Amino acid sequence: MRTLAAALTVALATLTLSASASASNLINNGYEDLVVAISPSVDESNAEAIISSIKKTISETSSVLFKASRQRAFFRDVKILLPKTWTNTSYDEAALNENFEDSEIRVDARNVVYGDQPYTDQPGGCGVPGRYIHLTPEYLTDDAQAAWWGPRNKTLVHEWAKLRWGVFDEIGYPHDPTFPLFYWNTQITADGIEDVVIPNYCANHDLTGELMDIVSRGQCSFKSGFPDENCRFLPSANQDATSSLMAYYYINSIVEFCDTATDEQFSHNSLAPNRHNLMCNSRSVWDVVNLHSDFANGANPPIAALTPTRITVLRQEEAKFCLVLDYSLSMEDSQRVVKLQRTAQRWILHEVAQGSSVGIVKFWGTATVTADLTEITDQASRQNLANLIDRKLGSSTSIGAGLSLAVNNVLVGQKNPVIVLVTDGEENKSPYISDVKDKVIDSGARVVTIAFGDKADPNLESLAEATGGKTFTVVDTDDGGMLDDAFLGALTYQPGDKLTDMKVQIYEYEYEGKLTQLNETFFVDASVGRDLEFRLDTNDVNYVTSAPVLARPNGTQIGATSFDSGINMWIISVPLAEEGEWAWIAGLSGGSNKYVRVGVTAKARDPETMPIYTRSWLSDTEDVDATVNPIIVYAEVKQGNNPVVGARVRASVTQPYTTAEAVELDLLDNGQGADTQAGDGVYSRYLTVYSTTGRYAVKAQVWDDGSALVNNGFTTSRKRHPRSLPAFPLDTPTYCCGSVVPVDPELATPTGNFTRSASGGSFRATAVPSGDVLPPSRVTDLQTEMKSPILTLTWTATGDDYDYGIVSGYEIRLSANRSQLLEDTFDSAENETLLLSLEESMTKPELLLEAGEKVELNFTIGDKMEMDKFYFVALRAVDDGGSVSLVSNLAAALSSSPPSEPEGLAGWAIALIVIGCLAAVAAIVGGVFYAKKKDLF
Numbered sequence: 001m002r003t004l005a006a007a008l009t010v011a012l013a014t015l016t017l018s019a020s021a022s023a024s025n026l027i028n029n030g031y032e033d034l035v036v037a038i039s040p041s042v043d044e045s046n047a048e049a050i051i052s053s054i055k056k057t058i059s060e061t062s063s064v065l066f067k068a069s070r071q072r073a074f075f076r077d078v079k080i081l082l083p084k085t086w087t088n089t090s091y092d093e094a095a096l097n098e099n100f101e102d103s104e105i106r107v108d109a110r111n112v113v114y115g116d117q118p119y120t121d122q123p124g125g126c127g128v129p130g131r132y133i134h135l136t137p138e139y140l141t142d143d144a145q146a147a148w149w150g151p152r153n154k155t156l157v158h159e160w161a162k163l164r165w166g167v168f169d170e171i172g173y174p175h176d177p178t179f180p181l182f183y184w185n186t187q188i189t190a191d192g193i194e195d196v197v198i199p200n201y202c203a204n205h206d207l208t209g210e211l212m213d214i215v216s217r218g219q220c221s222f223k224s225g226f227p228d229e230n231c232r233f234l235p236s237a238n239q240d241a242t243s244s245l246m247a248y249y250y251i252n253s254i255v256e257f258c259d260t261a262t263d264e265q266f267s268h269n270s271l272a273p274n275r276h277n278l279m280c281n282s283r284s285v286w287d288v289v290n291l292h293s294d295f296a297n298g299a300n301p302p303i304a305a306l307t308p309t310r311i312t313v314l315r316q317e318e319a320k321f322c323l324v325l326d327y328s329l330s331m332e333d334s335q336r337v338v339k340l341q342r343t344a345q346r347w348i349l350h351e352v353a354q355g356s357s358v359g360i361v362k363f364w365g366t367a368t369v370t371a372d373l374t375e376i377t378d379q380a381s382r383q384n385l386a387n388l389i390d391r392k393l394g395s396s397t398s399i400g401a402g403l404s405l406a407v408n409n410v411l412v413g414q415k416n417p418v419i420v421l422v423t424d425g426e427e428n429k430s431p432y433i434s435d436v437k438d439k440v441i442d443s444g445a446r447v448v449t450i451a452f453g454d455k456a457d458p459n460l461e462s463l464a465e466a467t468g469g470k471t472f473t474v475v476d477t478d479d480g481g482m483l484d485d486a487f488l489g490a491l492t493y494q495p496g497d498k499l500t501d502m503k504v505q506i507y508e509y510e511y512e513g514k515l516t517q518l519n520e521t522f523f524v525d526a527s528v529g530r531d532l533e534f535r536l537d538t539n540d541v542n543y544v545t546s547a548p549v550l551a552r553p554n555g556t557q558i559g560a561t562s563f564d565s566g567i568n569m570w571i572i573s574v575p576l577a578e579e580g581e582w583a584w585i586a587g588l589s590g591g592s593n594k595y596v597r598v599g600v601t602a603k604a605r606d607p608e609t610m611p612i613y614t615r616s617w618l619s620d621t622e623d624v625d626a627t628v629n630p631i632i633v634y635a636e637v638k639q640g641n642n643p644v645v646g647a648r649v650r651a652s653v654t655q656p657y658t659t660a661e662a663v664e665l666d667l668l669d670n671g672q673g674a675d676t677q678a679g680d681g682v683y684s685r686y687l688t689v690y691s692t693t694g695r696y697a698v699k700a701q702v703w704d705d706g707s708a709l710v711n712n713g714f715t716t717s718r719k720r721h722p723r724s725l726p727a728f729p730l731d732t733p734t735y736c737c738g739s740v741v742p743v744d745p746e747l748a749t750p751t752g753n754f755t756r757s758a759s760g761g762s763f764r765a766t767a768v769p770s771g772d773v774l775p776p777s778r779v780t781d782l783q784t785e786m787k788s789p790i791l792t793l794t795w796t797a798t799g800d801d802y803d804y805g806i807v808s809g810y811e812i813r814l815s816a817n818r819s820q821l822l823e824d825t826f827d828s829a830e831n832e833t834l835l836l837s838l839e840e841s842m843t844k845p846e847l848l849l850e851a852g853e854k855v856e857l858n859f860t861i862g863d864k865m866e867m868d869k870f871y872f873v874a875l876r877a878v879d880d881g882g883s884v885s886l887v888s889n890l891a892a893a894l895s896s897s898p899p900s901e902p903e904g905l906a907g908w909a910i911a912l913i914v915i916g917c918l919a920a921v922a923a924i925v926g927g928v929f930y931a932k933k934k935d936l937f
């Protein structure tokens with residue numbers, strides 16, 4: 001019970017995330033500032049059709065949403081954001097601060113995993129908002145696509161529920177080990193107790209439909225008592241059910257969510273093994289929706305009618321940056337001002353895009369405008385700005401004075417304003433951040449905060465959060481890499497380029513020491529190579545005794561093409577770098593407190609090749625209480641829009657005290673613990689090791705150790721047959737994806753040697769766990785295989801602290817009655833259900849493996865199982881601090897060899913009667929779909 005309570009607290013604590021500035025707000029029942037952004041990768045030639053479809057879809061979705069939310073929410077005000085590259089399409093206004101990266105609904109090119117299926121990127125847990133909804137231009141403009149995947153308005157409500165409220169699909173997926181298409185349960189009938197097989201869904205009335213083998217288009221075959229992998233449940237077009245929008249939402253009558261209310265009308269199927277039940281501990285969708293701040297405590301009570309959605313078409317403008325830099329005396333410490341000067345100059349000289357504008361404000365006890373907003377047009381404009389950044393400091397700190405000048409003077413009236421605030425101290429002179437925060441928010445400026453050292457003001461994170469900005473931290477031992485990353489983080493507010501024109505960091509290197517020559521190598525992989533730029537810089541120009549020389553894979557040497565004496569940086573440009581191992585050499589003088597840093601960037605090899613790239617982020621940034629709300633570190637690895645699987649991803653977590661070693665964390669894409677889906681190219685892990693309260697910074701490194709593959713598609717999910725063959729009233733699309741994104745090894749391509757890195761930003765912990773208080777994560781992939789008399793269990797080992805370390809043991813239970821193996825009955829289940837006790841498991845070393853490894857365990861089943869009967873198995877992990885995990889998924893096993901195919905299925909056209917969510921039982925007319933009939937009395 002203790003862990004259940006903890007899990008609920010986690011879910012509730014994370015709900016507050018939904019109030020972030022980039023998410024739309026629900027005000028008096030209407031969502032406002034919802035942004036539907038079109039990617040620069042989308043071809044402008046179809047602009048009119050795309051925009052008109054978005055307008056129509058959004059307006060219609062608003063009414064469907066209003067009904068589904070029981071008249072509590074609709075879309076009042078929506079913005080369509082056109083990319084800056086769309087120059088021939090008319091729009092209503094220039095965008096203020098809307099951008100693609102923060103938008104909630106994105107129109108972007110299709111990817112191989114989903115094709116044209118709309119989906120929500122949702123790596124978080126129950127109640128945690130998703131990242132975005134993805135729609136393809138084809139889905140929006142081709143009516144055949146909408147007819148196949150589901151009507152646009154209802155589809156969007158289905159996805160909106162995931163994005164906004166953190167609920168999940170209530171269906172199964174083909175071949176999925178955790179979320180199968182069918183499950184079984186016992187049913188009490190006049191004849192006694194019967195085992196029945198049921199399609200995996202939630203609905204408030206029986207769904208009628210058919211079972212069909214999608215290959216033979218005939219009757220389904222059975223394996224181990226279950227319909228085989230080609231068997232599908234095809235619901236009829238006409239149904240009595242009105243829920244659930246998280247299951248068969250495309251059926252006309254289905255307009256609501258399942259609910260556990262006493263009213264049977266809105267029942268919930270807590271037994272169906274689907275993602276929603278697993279993630280949300282079998283709470284109904286409506287229960288979870290009601291916990292969201294949109295509706296909690298009676299917020300936004302029902303209203304009589306909605307108003308039409310106001311839709312404005314915007315186009316993104318060039319970014320207007322204002323650097324707001326701390327020049328208080330403490331910036332002298334640890335050479336902070338020296339590093340700031342070099343980094344800011346480097347950023348202005350080499351990083352900011354042409355067309356963006358930059359202004360500079362310096363503050364100490366007061367503030368001054370060092371540079372008015374200046375457009376970056378050429379190298380001279382860069383140099384003039386960079387020259388204005390000096391090192392003259394003043395006393396006291398008034399952050400509010402700097403911010404105030406930025407919004408009231410430098411950025412006043414500007415579109416796409418971004419403030420980059422760098423500070424090392426706590427404010428001690430008014431105006432304070434709190435005095436000017438509202439003005440900053442009103443101005444629309446995003447604030448990127450960069451905290452220097454651990455004494456920087458504690459209000460920085462909340463300022464970034466409130467303005468939809470970002471937050472970074474830089475420790476004093478940093479040679480400039482962290483500060484560089486933070487400045488680079490601000491550049492995502494520049495209008496985006498096509499992926500093929502994006503600059504990708506492919507190599508990073510730092511050296512501080514006594515060697516007199518550096519002789520190193522890096523890889524240029526097949527996905528990149530155009531406009532390669534090699535840069536080497538140093539904090540002391542005399543440290544580098546011979547300028548860097550680059551060598552191609554064939555040995556040909558290339559010398560420096562330019563040297564920037566202001567920031568001691570050599571640059572070597574290569575228009576098209578061939579794939580392979582490149583080498584570089586530089587001579588050094590040796591010496592202490594001197595360093596060199598090398599960075600290599602490149603673009604996609606050619607306009608047809610998508611680059612491999614990575615992004616990293618954190619589950620939370622502001623005032624994190626890590627004892628109840630553990631931080632999850634994420635890194636996404638993709639080639640274009642396709643997931644890269646099997647890559648090595650290591651996050652380095654810098655600790656608040658600079659003397660503490662950084663914590664290294666291997667992120668995994670195995671669908672376990674923090675990772676909600678295997679193979680989607682999002683690698684995740686709980687951060688369980690904390691040294692103290694304060695700011696933690698995260699950086700992810702990605703590389704190939706020989707097993708990284710690009711998922712280029714898989715036939716099962718993409719195979720499409722026409723929606724309506726005459727004989728089939730309602731065919732069903734195969735949705736992607738459940739617990740695992742499939743990979744077709746024939747189509748997948750090895751990435752070859754590559755390296756990438758990305759900053760994940762930082763977070764500030766206000767409380768950290770001490771002692772062993774973090775419980776093991778729940779096991780979600782328990783599976784069984786029965787080869788009488790051996791029952792084999794397999795699962796992925798969970799960890800001592802969430803998904804990290806080694807547990808002390810597992811408690812495993814087996815029962816024919818699934819109700820005995822649920823979270824609140826597991827403890828009180830009868831003794832004979834115990835398959836393996838905790839004490840016994842502690843003596844089995846083969847069970848106690850590192851989190852993420854595969855466990856396999858055999859039992860010889862004697863008296864514990866009757867023949868020809870279905871059983872359930874579930875387990876729970878315990879750590880040495882006595883904390884227990886949630887109960888695992890239920891795995892089913894039939895205690896005999898598979899029965900022969902059920903008789904009497906006269907083709908596929910036999911009607912299936914499924915009796916509601918509440919009872920959650922199913923049968924086929926005539927009982928032929930019973931996996932096994934057994935009379936126990």
Ligand SMILES: *[C@@H]1O[C@H](CO)[C@@H](O)[C@H](O)[C@H]1NC(C)=O
Nearest residue numbers: 186193817818819820825829
């Ligand atoms: C299954 O277990 C539950 C809870 O222990 C109990 O209430 C129910 O009667 C059991 N069902 C059968 C068929 O034994």
Ligand SMILES: *[C@@H]1O[C@H](CO)[C@@H](O)[C@H](O)[C@H]1NC(C)=O
Nearest residue numbers: 787790791792846856857858
């Ligand atoms: C479990 O039993 C199967 C045969 O049913 C065997 O192949 C496998 O090696 C056994 N596994 C372990 C861990 O003993």
